[in-house]
Amino acid sequence: MAIQTIEVRERVMARNDELAAQVRSRLDAHGVVAFNLVSSPGAGKTTLLERTLAAVGKELEIAVITGDVQTQNDAERLAVHTDRIVSAVITDGACHLDALQVLTALDALDLDHTRLLFIENVGNLVCPANWDLGEREKIVLFSVTEGEDKPLKYPAMFKRARHVVMTKTDLLPYVPFDIHAAMANAVRVNPELSFLEVSALRSWGLRDWFGFLRYSAAGEQVSA
Amino acid sequence: MHEMSIALEIARIAEERLGESASQLVTVAVDVGDDAGVESASLEFCLDAVFSTPPFRGAKGVVVRAPGDVLQLAYLEVDDGNPDD
Numbered sequence: 001m002a003i004q005t006i007e008v009r010e011r012v013m014a015r016n017d018e019l020a021a022q023v024r025s026r027l028d029a030h031g032v033v034a035f036n037l038v039s040s041p042g043a044g045k046t047t048l049l050e051r052t053l054a055a056v057g058k059e060l061e062i063a064v065i066t067g068d069v070q071t072q073n074d075a076e077r078l079a080v081h082t083d084r085i086v087s088a089v090i091t092d093g094a095c096h097l098d099a100l101q102v103l104t105a106l107d108a109l110d111l112d113h114t115r116l117l118f119i120e121n122v123g124n125l126v127c128p129a130n131w132d133l134g135e136r137e138k139i140v141l142f143s144v145t146e147g148e149d150k151p152l153k154y155p156a157m158f159k160r161a162r163h164v165v166m167t168k169t170d171l172l173p174y175v176p177f178d179i180h181a182a183m184a185n186a187v188r189v190n191p192e193l194s195f196l197e198v199s200a201l202r203s204w205g206l207r208d209w210f211g212f213l214r215y216s217a218a219g220e221q222v223s224a
Numbered sequence: 225m226h227e228m229s230i231a232l233e234i235a236r237i238a239e240e241r242l243g244e245s246a247s248q249l250v251t252v253a254v255d256v257g258d259d260a261g262v263e264s265a266s267l268e269f270c271l272d273a274v275f276s277t278p279p280f281r282g283a284k285g286v287v288v289r290a291p292g293d294v295l296q297l298a299y300l301e302v303d304d305g306n307p308d309d
Contacts (some may be wrong), residue, residue, distance in 0.1 A: 001300070002304050002305075002306050003250065003299065003301050003303050004299045004302050004303075005240075005299050005300070005301050006241065006299060006301070006302065007299050008237065008238075008244075008296075008297045008299055009296060009297070009298060009299075010237055010297050011294075011295065011296045012230055012233050012234055012237070012254070012295045012296060012297060013295060015233065015236075015237075065235060065300065077249075094226075094229065095226050096226055127226040127261070128259055129261055130226065130260070130295070132263075155259070155292070156260075156261045158258055159259075203240060
């Protein structure tokens, strides 16, 4: 038999990255800043978004795409706080969102009246790291009920992110969590990271978070 | 567990490259970086499963570890069924 070898050398993510580029150019054309929110399950993505939508959702014209594995629960929780379109992607068991899902979800959003777009990814610190969704930046939520070594265990996600939001800081007195060691571990993985500390439940640190969002949205308006 | 979606994407690329000779595919080699967030054994398992369904007829997945976060379909081997020259 004659075996023939065909060199391919094609990146597996090439097609996803192409679609992500389409998402990016559509968002850029409308002056929309998109953040990809990633974390372990239960770190507080939906709660932080609920508080954010309630406080500055209208002002900053925030839209949300949520990625739920099997339910619409997150979308329903967020819909209470906003009349802006919340577009839910049910991933049917998949561990991440991909650029095609986001590109499709954009059709359901009024981009002309959107300044900030949150893409709430599936709770998972491994898989979503590989999938570019066309976002401007990835924001990792890191709750104080996790381990300080999480950035060392899941370096890919922390390497690809730009910001870390430390969540549930109201629980710090009750858990053996050294927040400074945790942040030091994250910086070891990615020295470029910036940090915010919040408790969405107690409204701690939310002013800084909203300030960051206003700054991000305004920066885009100036350049748009 | 995104190895299955990666395997399916690899199958899509392979089918695009091979067209009608997809059924002659015998080996699929994938470069996987240490920081790519992909588990080799799991990916090989998924490749074997995906490439045992039409238009393929049982190609073997081979993972080649590499440094960095590379994740690419390296090469394909097809057997045209003709005897060697």
